[in-house]
Amino acid sequence: MTTIRLSRTLNAVLALILMGILSSAYFQQYFKQETPCPLCLLQRLGMIGVAIGAILNLRFGIQPLHYGFSLLSAFFGGSVSVRQILLHICPGSPVFGYPVFGLSLYTWAFLTFCSSVIAVVLLLFLYSANDKDKFKMNWFERLACIAVFALTFLNFITTFDECALGFCKDIPWPQK
Amino acid sequence: MMVGLFFLFIATQLLAFFGRRTYAIALGMITLFLCLGMLIHHATSPLNINL
Numbered sequence A: 001m002t003t004i005r006l007s008r009t010l011n012a013v014l015a016l017i018l019m020g021i022l023s024s025a026y027f028q029q030y031f032k033q034e035t036p037c038p039l040c041l042l043q044r045l046g047m048i049g050v051a052i053g054a055i056l057n058l059r060f061g062i063q064p065l066h067y068g069f070s071l072l073s074a075f076f077g078g079s080v081s082v083r084q085i086l087l088h089i090c091p092g093s094p095v096f097g098y099p100v101f102g103l104s105l106y107t108w109a110f111l112t113f114c115s116s117v118i119a120v121v122l123l124l125f126l127y128s129a130n131d132k133d134k135f136k137m138n139w140f141e142r143l144a145c146i147a148v149f150a151l152t153f154l155n156f157i158t159t160f161d162e163c164a165l166g167f168c169k170d171i172p173w174p175q176k
Numbered sequence B: 001m002m003v004g005l006f007f008l009f010i011a012t013q014l015l016a017f018f019g020r021r022t023y024a025i026a027l028g029m030i031t032l033f034l035c036l037g038m039l040i041h042h043a044t045s046p047l048n049i050n051l
Helices: A002-032 A039-058 A064-087 A106-126 A139-163 B001-015 B023-043
Strands: none
Touching: A002 A039, A002 A106, A002 A139, A002 B001, A039 A064, A039 A106, A039 A139, A039 B023, A064 A106, A064 B023, A139 B001, B001 B023
């Protein structure tokens, strides 16, 4: 397997992992009746942004500009999740949402964004300007692109259902 | 407003799928900056201070 093929596969894996995390957020939303707060939606946007950088790599070939887009999205999403962590950091302040494996969803989101930054930096180590990416997308990479588009569209529909065209309302917790 | 951000990301992906790389990246960057604006709005609005 050439370095470029490996990079492309890893980009597809990164996008699919992020979409898996977004799907698990839907599990929380619909099976545990946990309506996402405005900051949660911004974190979803950050994850989609990281995945868009990866699918730009799959569509147009591996380029540092695309990795830069992913990194910027990861920093944005990380700052949103840090803000939400800091909102609940004081002793006695209630934690928003049901914990998953002992951590709240926004803490998991922060870990996800940190892992994304590390993953993108490791992928940049594989980049070489001399290698020309002339591969066409295989079925796995197409699956990653379709998954990212489908999850973005699904988020668009569910966010419209929750917030319509205006600002999203704050969600009191525990939800009644 | 949040719906618009998801819509812009859908448009970004459509531009990428149709081969418009420069437009896709430009629209993606604009969307990210709008997301940042939304975060600042959330952080400075007294109504949204809790969640």
